[in-house]
Structures are given as C-alpha cells and as structure tokens.
Amino acid sequence: MDPAKERTECPAREKCPVFLAMSSGTVRYAPSGLGLALKGNLGEQPWDTDSQPHPDEGRPPPLEAVPVPWKSVGPCKSHRDSDLVETPAGKEAQGEEDPAATRLDVLRLRSSSMEIREKGSEFLKEELHKAQKELKLKDAECERLCRVRGQLERELEELTASLFEEAHKMVREANMKQAASEKQLKETRGKVDTTLFAEFQAWRESPTLDKTSPFLERVYREDVGPCLDFTMQELSALVRAAVEDNTLTIEPVASQTLPAVKVAAVECGRTNTCALSGLACACRHRIRLGDSESHYYISPSSRARITAVCNFFTYIRYIQQGLVRQDAEPMFWEITRLRKEMSLAKLGFFPQEA
Numbered sequence: 308m309d310p311a312k313e314r315t316e317c318p319a320r321e322k323c324p325v326f327l328a329m330s331s332g333t334v335r336y337a338p339s340g341l342g343l344a345l346k347g348n349l350g351e352q353p354w355d356t357d358s359q360p361h362p363d364e365g366r367p368p369p370l371e372a373v374p375v376p377w378k379s380v381g382p383c384k385s386h387r388d389s390d391l392v393e394t395p396a397g398k399e400a401q402g403e404e405d406p407a408a409t410r411l412d413v414l415r416l417r418s419s420s421m422e423i424r425e426k427g428s429e430f431l432k433e434e435l436h437k438a439q440k441e442l443k444l445k446d447a448e449c450e451r452l453c454r455v456r457g458q459l460e461r462e463l464e465e466l467t468a469s470l471f472e473e474a475h476k477m478v479r480e481a482n483m484k485q486a487a488s489e490k491q492l493k494e495t496r497g498k499v500d501t502t503l504f505a506e507f508q509a510w511r512e513s514p515t516l517d518k519t520s521p522f523l524e525r526v527y528r529e530d531v532g533p534c535l536d537f538t539m540q541e542l543s544a545l546v547r548a549a550v551e552d553n554t555l556t557i558e559p560v561a562s563q564t565l566p567a568v569k570v571a572a573v574e575c576g577r578t579n580t581c582a583l584s585g586l587a588c589a590c591r592h593r594i595r596l597g598d599s600e601s602h603y604y605i606s607p608s609s610r611a612r613i614t615a616v617c618n619f620f621t622y623i624r625y626i627q628q629g630l631v632r633q634d635a636e637p638m639f640w641e642i643t644r645l646r647k648e649m650s651l652a653k654l655g656f657f658p659q660e661a
Contacts, residue, residue, distance in 0.1 A: 507639050514627040516551075523623075530649040531619070534612050537583040542603065545596055546583070550616055553624070554597040557610065560590065581606035611657030612649075619645040 503525070510522035518527055535550065537543040549555035580587050582594075582603035590604035594613070605613070622645060625631045631638060651657070 504635075504639055507642065508635055511626070511635055511638065514623070516623070516627065526619070526646065530646050530653075531616055534616050534649045534653045537609065538585050539583050542583055546594070546613065549596045550613065550620060552597075553620070555613070555617070556595040557613065558593055558595065558602075560593055560604065580604070581609055583609045608652075608655060608657060612652040615645070615649040615652040619649060 506522040506525065510520050516523070518524055531547075535543060535547045537546075546555065579589055581590060583605055586606060588606045590606055592607075592610045593602040593604045595602050619642070622631070622641065626638065
C-alpha cells in the first residue's frame with residue numbers, strides 16, 4: 308500500500324460518523340477543535356472517498372486528512388474522543404491518587420461524622436433531661452395548686468354553709484321578735500287611749516312643731532309646761548324658749564372650786580345654788596342659752612327635767628325630718644315612753660348619775 312495513501316485515509320473509514328457526514332456533504336467545515344491542526348494542511352489532499360462532495364462557489368475546499376495518532380481502531384463515539392491522544396504511562400500515574408491516602412481520608416471523615424453524631428446525641432440527651440426535670444417541677448407545682456384549690460373550695464363551702472345557717476337563724480329570730488311584737492301590740496291596743504292615738508296619727512300625716520296641733524298642744528299642756536316650770540319664772544321662760552329652738556347647751560362643771568358667776572336674771576353669790584330652783588345644792592352642770600356667754604349652774608333635778616324635755620323634742624324633730632321609718636304604733640309607744648320620763652322627772656325621779 309502506498310504510504311501517502313495510507314497516511315491520508317481514515318482508519319475508521321465507512322464507520323466514523325464524522326467521515327460519513329463529510330462524505331455526504333452535510334459537514335463542510337472542520338470542527339473548532341481541529342482548526343489549528345488542519346490550518347496548514349487544507350490544500351494538500353482530499354479524503355479518499357467513493358463519492359466526493361460537489362464543490363460550490365464560495366465554499367472552502369474539502370478537508371484533507373491530517374495524520375493524528377489514534378488510540379484504537381474502534382468506531383468513534385464522540386467528538387471528545389477524537390481529540391484525545393496517547394500519553395506516556397508515567398504521566399497517567401501522576402494524575403491518579405494513592406488508594407491508601409484515600410482510605411485514610413474516608414476513615415477520618417467517618418470518625419469526624421461519628422464524633423459529631425455522638426456530641427449531638429449527648430446534647431439532645433441533656434436537653435431531654437432538662438425538659439423532663441422541668442416537667443417534673445411543673446407537675447409538682449400543679450399538684451400543689453390543685454391541693455390549694457381543693458382546700459379553698461372546701462373552706463368556701465363551709466363558709467357558705469355557715470353564712471346560710473346564720474342568715475336563717477337571724478331570719479328566724481326576726482320573725483319571732485316580729486310575732487312577739489305583734490302579739491304585744493294586739494294585747495295593748497285595748498289599753499291605749501284611742502283619742503291620743505288618733506291625735507298622734509293625725510299629726511304624723513303632716514308632722515309639724517306648731518303648738519296649735521291637738522297632739523302637741525296636749526303634750527305641751529300635760530308634760531312640757533309642768534316639767535319646765537321652775538321657781539325662777541323669768542329664767543324658766545328663757546330655758547323653755549331655748550329648748551324649743553334647740554339652742555340650749557348643758558355642760559359639765561369641773562371638780563375644782565367654782566368661781567362666782569354673775570347671771571343675767573339672778574345674782575347667785577354661792578356656786579352651790581341652783582339658778583332655776585334657787586335651792587342650795589352641789590351643782591355639777593351648767594347651762595348656756597343660745598350664743599350668750601353667761602352660764603347658769605343647775606342642780607341634778609333641774610338637769611333631769613330639762614334633759615327629758617330635750618329628748619322628746621329631739622325625737623319629734625327626727626319624725627318631722629323623715630329620719631324615723633317605723634309604723635305608727637312603735638312611734639306612738641316611743642313618744643309615750645318619753646312623756647313618761649318627763650312626768651317622772653317632774654316628780655323628782657331621776658338617775659343618780661344626773
């Protein structure tokens with residue numbers, strides 16, 4: 308065989324896809340990888356093929372064979388395989404890694420991975436232990452709160468029961484007292500002067516301090532007037548007016564020796580003389596009328612009579628102002644009691660502390 312022909316022909320003729328493509332005319336230019344290798348050999352000889360491509364105007368001449376050392380005579384699998392060339396055995400050995408070093412690296416990676424896994428496992432165990440400990444503490448706290456709640460509920464139930472029992476007891480006592488009062492009222496209604504009670508009811512419908520009403524006119528005539536009728540008539544009138552106007556003041560006297568006091572109506576040379584009755588006695592109280600700065604020393608008997616009248620006027624003032632909210636019968640009995648005290652004080656009966 309001619310050496311030139313042998314050199315220009317492709318070893319994989321009629322099998323290489325590049326050769327077949329160039330033979331059929333579908334590929335007219337050399338690949339970019341072979342451009343440098345084929346740059347100086349484009350005008351030497353064309354490929355020896357059975358059917359040559361038809362030259363067209365403006366197209367480059369057909370590629371010529373370029374002597375390239377091939378590794379094998381097998382069919383070409385890709386464009387990348389055509390660019391490979393044989394290399395010496397020593398160069399291939401330099402590119403390969405040592406198997407022992409590779410195994411050592413793998414062992415190190417495995418060891419590091421196992422260490423990380425163990426540390427992560429220990430950390431998770433610690434966190435789990437902490438969480439379990441916190442859960443135990445919370446469970447203990449919940450149990451304690453449950454016990455406290457149970458105790459409070461029991462105490463509340465006991466307190467509620469005791470309050471209900473006390474309330475029922477108070478209601479029973481009130482009902483018993485009301486029944487007793489009604490019974491007493493029914494028993495005493497026959498003993499009450501119907502005339503006096505009718506006068507009181509008429510006054511209660513429109514309470515007033517006017518002495519022209521039948522009720523107050525009777526009380527003034529039978530109780531207030533006689534109780535405030537003292538020996539010293541002029542001072543008695545002043546005392547009565549001050550009691551009606553609620554401007555009279557009663558003060559206790561100190562235990563030391565009392566100085567001589569010059570009174571407006573009566574000149575009392577001795578401090579143990581009552582300014583109203585004129586009787587010589589130990590005077591432990593004194594009175595003052597309105598805004599006057601003059602004081603009058605009074606005996607215990609005179610003080611008891613004035614106090615009884617003041618108590619009566621205080622109660623009827625409360626009724627007039629609407630401060631006493633009772634039925635007519637209890638009010639009438641209270642007024643009767645106050646009238647009784649005025650009668651006793653008028654007769655000289657009074658407590659020793661007066």
